[in-house]
């Protein structure tokens with residue numbers, strides 16, 4: 158290992174850090190979940206991580222170092238990842254603007270590596286926005302297979318579309334605004350393409366032509382109409398809305414009606430996704446840099462944005478619903494990664510336990526690269542936990558499942 162690599166055993170020197178003035182409700186939440194508030198004093202000591210787009214020549218590292226005015230320290234346990242000091246901003250840099258680097262925490266990178274995407278895979282990201290993991294998935298996929306991103310928040314998914322286009326990663330991708338607990342559109346794989354009816358031979362059928370941003374105008378008109386008619390934002394009963402598809406996503410030339418029809422559980426077992434990521438909505442309490450930002454945003458908003466859903470109990474229901482539906486869309490033999498950036502047992506091990514008790518075809522899998530990662534085991538065997546103290550990363554829980562024949 159060269160001297161500029163960051164390895165699992167590297168630790169920042171102990172620095173006395175001022176505790177964040179966390180609000181009482183959040184402290185109470187931490188107490189109830191057995192979490193140490195001192196964790197939030199580490200936000201300024203854990204590095205920021207960037208990923209170099211594969212194919213970016215290594216001479217770029219020196220160029221980026223000159224531009225950012227800091228060292229890029231290679232992360233020994235994660236290919237293409239570098240650590241930079243936490244105070245460095247990348248958004249103004251040429252390397253970022255030209256799409257050569259993107260910011261993504263190393264623990265998030267590990268969750269993607271855990272999914273073990275292979276060329277030709279059909280991959281589903283069920284909670285895709287704002288899209289750092291989606292970009293990495295597209296990178297891993299390369300020039301075969303397909304990537305489907307879903308998110309319930311349209312404006313957030315639009316940010317994914319911008320990212321995919323900026324990093325030239327969108328050709329094999331499609332993006333749906335939809336509720337991930339009920340989304341049921343399968344990938345377009347060779348089985349589907351060869352089935353009668355999918356391809357329109359005569360003129361005039363409703364087929365997917367090449368995607369163009371002009372659709373955005375049409376979309377706007379459609380949603381204006383819907384809004385004036387008093388329609389709500391997407392809910393579990395709304396139709397999925399396709400807001401982007403790339404030229405090699407498999408859709409061009411196919412009949413819309415067939416491609417967009419809901420699938421059955423049986424069809425998913427044979428023609429479903431090879432890999433599914435459920436990076437579920439959560440209280441974000443493990444994302445200590447995110448929590449730190451509430452010092453500027455106002456601690457009152459933390460109460461509303463972080464704790465409200467948790468208090469009502471809706472969140473656990475949503476997480477289980479996302480995991481269940483993501484698993485349903487997996488083909489037999491396929492695998493799913495469930496992750497959250499919460500450190501609580503309730504949103505992680507408990508959800509996993511409940512899911513396993515309800516779904517006999519699901520089995521936890523050991524994550525291959527785990528032995529070389531600076532993480533610890535969750536309280537259920539084969540699940541993993543990254544946290545600032547152990548991993549010098551944000552907090553992340555990761556569990557991997559395989560779908561057995563039922």
Ligand SMILES: C[S@@+](CC[C@H](N)C(=O)[O-])C[C@H]1O[C@@H](n2cnc3c(N)ncnc32)[C@H](O)[C@@H]1O
Pocket residue numbers: 265283284285286287288289290291307308309310313335336337338436437438439475
């Ligand atoms: C933790 S974030 C995902 C982060 C993302 N994977 C990334 O790496 O950038 C959770 C996302 O879940 C979305 N979400 C919440 N409820 C959802 C639902 N019912 N269906 C789909 N997405 C949902 C939120 O809008 C949010 O963008």
